[in-house]
Amino acid sequence: MCLGIPGEIVEILPGRTDLARVEVAGVRRAINIGLLGEGAVRPGDWVLVHVGFAMSKIDEAEAAATLALLDGLGQAYADELEALSGSDIT
Structure with a gap:
């Protein structure tokens, strides 16, 4: 399963x-x-x-609600986080 996951911009490279x-x-x-x-x-x-792509800009409240929902998905969310941690596009 592929999920869209909220992420906070830390820096522009x-x-x-x-x-x-x-x-x-x-x-x-x-x-x-x-x-x-x-x-x-x-x-x-x-x-x-x-x-690996930012698909849209969202507000912090939407991000928090989506993260709470994703956390409830269990393994699918854990798998997506694992895939993200192993990626590198730089």
Whole structure:
């Protein structure tokens, strides 16, 4: 199962306006933010991450509600976090 998981933008990678580092449940990984458009997000913003891409910008309340729902999915969510922790697009 592939899930869209909320992640908080920690930083825009230096020299790469298409990449940002996000934190998802304690896991930090670089993702592609190019689909959102240059300057669309900044540190502190929340995005919905799917297969290494930020698909949309979301607000903090939506992120919290989605994370609570995902946590209830159990193994599917754990599998998605494991896949995220093993990815590297830099």
